[in-house]
Amino acid sequence: MEKKTTIQQHSDLHAGNYHLIGADLRQLKELEQKLEQCQIDATIPTIFIAECVLVYMSADASANLLEFFAQKFSAATEFLNYEQFRAADAFTKVMEQNLEQRGIHLHGLQMCESEEKQVERFKNAGFKNVQVYDMNRVFKELLDQKEAARIQKIDFLDEMELLYQLLAHYCIVHAEK
Numbered sequence: 001m002e003k004k005t006t007i008q009q010h011s012d013l014h015a016g017n018y019h020l021i022g023a024d025l026r027q028l029k030e031l032e033q034k035l036e037q038c039q040i041d042a043t044i045p046t047i048f049i050a051e052c053v054l055v056y057m058s059a060d061a062s063a064n065l066l067e068f069f070a071q072k073f074s075a076a077t078e079f080l081n082y083e084q085f086r087a088a089d090a091f092t093k094v095m096e097q098n099l100e101q102r103g104i105h106l107h108g109l110q111m112c113e114s115e116e117k118q119v120e121r122f123k124n125a126g127f128k129n130v131q132v133y134d135m136n137r138v139f140k141e142l143l144d145q146k147e148a149a150r151i152q153k154i155d156f157l158d159e160m161e162l163l164y165q166l167l168a169h170y171c172i173v174h175a176e177k
């Protein structure tokens, strides 16, 4: 069960046209108010990037957030979501248990079980084209292979099977309205 703890105040930083706002993404009224205070122009092409954030929210809360973005922003809206993948298997269970021992709960893991779930959540929210890229595909095919080889040398990756196992459990979702 997701705890109902909420924080009422978040810090913001405004410097000319640059705005950093803090908000609980489950509290859409506050988020909308803050975006409006920044005079954000929802009619121009906008990209949203989330790295392991939606997975912390319940499926309902992330669905509401994605729907809010899809409705408020113009047709040229894109979302890049990097998070867990194939989350129904033993690998993820171990990760989940380790995190839970530290008091960290991944309330939205069920949305990370498969490509179909990710596609469905973005389509339900109003996004039209949704692509899911397994991180192994990104690493082995989509990244410049010279760059991938350079990175492997820096990190002295000798246990490649472990890396491939880890990469199989993360994905990038690219959704366009």
Ligand SMILES: C[S@@+](CC[C@H](N)C(=O)[O-])C[C@H]1O[C@@H](n2cnc3c(N)ncnc32)[C@H](O)[C@@H]1O
Pocket (backbone or CB within 6 Å): 023, 024, 025, 026, 050, 051, 052, 053, 056, 057
């Ligand atoms: C694993 S960290 C990812 C870090 C992040 N990619 C970054 O660059 O800072 C998870 C992040 O999700 C954020 N998060 C989780 N639930 C949230 C919520 N309801 N509203 C806003 N942020 C949330 C946490 O504050 C944390 O920064």
